[in-house]
Amino acid sequence: MNEPTIGYVVWRLAMRLRVSMDRALAPLGLTHAQYSLIASLYGLRTSQAPTQKQLADLTGLEPMYVSKLARQLETKGWVERLRDSHDTRAVRLAITSEGTAVTREAIAVTGRLLDQVTAPLGGRGSRRAAEAQAALEAMLAAPIDTDH
Structure with a gap:
């Protein structure tokens, strides 16, 4: 049998991480994709709410998928979708106080998971990591x- 390629190993690690994140975040009512969006929004904390397009660029998610995730998070009361006053086609996203609280919990959960994933390298703060x-x-x- 041939040795696995780096592409295969990266894909397997990405899938393992995604499944693990989905399981760890489920008790908070989040999927890994929703977490990626709301955590990015939380991390930006700029004076002007970013557009869905800006979040798509930041997360690497397709703009239509960001729109779908934003609607899901809006339904939960964790994100507000706001019309841009200068560009009527643009939708800006703002995290609510409830969304901030959930995101802080989710960051702690994902941090513990990343500690486990990076343990073979000496932990998140190690030179190897x-x-x-x-x-x-x-x-x-x-x-x-x-x-x-």
Whole structure:
């Protein structure tokens, strides 16, 4: 049997992390995708609420998916969708106080999970974890030509 490729290992790790996050966040009423959006919104805390497009760019999620997630989070009362006063096509997102409270809990939950995932590297603050993250970030930043 051939050795697994780096693509396969990255895919397996991503799937393991996503499933683990979904399970860990379920008691809070969040999916991993919803968490990605609301935690990004929480982390921005800018004077002007970001647009759905800005959050799509930040998270790497498709704009239509961000819109769907925002509607789900709005239904829970954790996010407000606001019309942009300068661009009627744009929708801005603002986290509510209830959303902030849930997000803080979720950040603690995901932090404990990331501690477990990075334990083989010496933990989140270790040199090996920093090197692994830098390598993964370099892979993410590299352009991919899908035409060939």
